[in-house]
Amino acid sequence: MKNSFDVVIVGARIAGSALAWELGSVGYNVLLLDRVHFPSDVLSTHNFFNNSVAMLREMGVLDRLLATGTPTYRRAYIRMEDTVIDGAFPEISGETECLCIRRTHLDRILFEHTSAHPNVTALEGFRAMGLLWDGDTVIGVEGVGKDGETAAFYAKLVVGADGRRSQVRQWAGSLRKRAVPTDFASYVGYFEGFRQEGERCTEFYKMGEQLAIVFPTSDELHVVGLMFPLAWKARLDKFAREAEACFRETIEAGLAATSFPRRLRDAKLVGPIKGLHGYDNDWYEEMGRGWALTGDALAFKDPAVGQGQHDALYGARVLTKVLASHDSWEGQWGTMANEYAGELEHKMLSRFYMACHYTKNVPLSPEQTAVNRLIGSVPEATRAFLGIYNHAYEPHELESIVSDILQR
Secondary structure: OOOEEEEEEEOOOHHHHHHHHHHHHOOOOEEEEEOOOOOOOOOOOOEEOHHHHHHHHHHOOHHHHHOOOOOEEOEEEEEEOOEEEEEEOOOEOOEOOEEEOOHHHHHHHHHHHHHOOOOEEEEEOOEEEEEEEEOOEEEEEEEEOOOOOEEEEEEEEEEEOOOOOOHHHHHHOOOEEEEEEOOEEEEEEEEEOOOOOOOOEEEEEEEOOEEEEEEEEOOOEEEEEEEEEOOOHHHHHHHHHOHHHHHHHHHHHHOOOOOHHHHHHOOEEEEEEEEEEOOEEEEEOOEEOOEEEOHHHOEEOOHHHOOHHHHHHHHHHHHHHHHHOOOOOOOOHHHHHHHHHHHHHHHHHHHHHHHHHHOOOOOOOHHHHHHHHHHHHOHHHHHHHHHHHOOOOOHHHHHHHHHHHHHO
16 A cells, blocks of 8 residues: 555654654664654754764764764763762763754754655655544554645554654543653753853753753854743743843842853843743653654653653664564554563653652752762762763662762
8 A cells, every 4th residue: 555654653853753763774664754844943952961872873863963063062060059060971882972952953864864764754744633543543644744635644553753742642542651740930042152161061050949051052052941930920921021131130140159140141142032831741651552652752851851862762762672573563562562661661760750850849958968069079979970861870879879988
């Protein structure tokens, strides 16, 4: 059948393009759909720690991403109240450098790279309108193309890679397994002429009830994220009227004890400030009969932990491995769903709970502050702390290192 594929993927950004590439590389016939045309920007964290950079290299797309001139970095400067943790992310899979590349470059290059795969058919400007069913099993997707014509595509599996407000998830009836609402509003701006101190790095601040994060990114810019409590209603109202002024005022007031406000004063905002007023950290049912989810459609996490890109790439590999391990999918949906869920939880769930911790507006306890000071003062502990973010270390390994240091 002309419109029949092994897998149809709805959503062609990181999660969808990575999955199409992985599936195509093991021989599946894949249709990749997206309602937009690339390049296309989207509000998101777009940082890859070096473990994810390794996966981009293995996909064969890293050189094209680096050719955009986006700088890499290997250092993190973290300040939580009066405690500083400053160090390099540990090497992993032979990679030392991290990459924060703007979505206008990233999504276009990934889409083009995947579209060139001989086993992948890619369509831009196709708006999915619903799933096709045979009883209780999904057998395809229907929608409207860029020419306004309706079309139906059939597949053994339809995957929702269509983001945190996934329609595929809704149509499939996926149940939400975990949910923790955030206490914060989040705003993001791109700045020209921002100067960092010392070696290029990512900066993270938790000062009082505010969080701020900085990444060096594409086009000689830095992306600056700001989070403050949703309970600050007057601040939210002012952001709606004077976004840039309020962004700068909030950082000036909340981070006055650091050099960050001074350095931001000298930087010029490029483009508008964009915001997200509250969100849930959630995790949905991963797979059902004829359907599956990946990326933010499956699990959306507070951007402060920077795990979204990793999970999109890793999830693509896991789903591909699960599918390829079964010669026939018919009658195996329950088994495959358990395998897929189990591997994702083993790798991703601890960081999901980290995000749930960051997303709540809870002051640092004296005990946590003491632990942070120890981590910042002992290189072994600093390395393990940063290694949690790039999966070089697990949280329990950091706890063990801290315990050993305290007993010395």
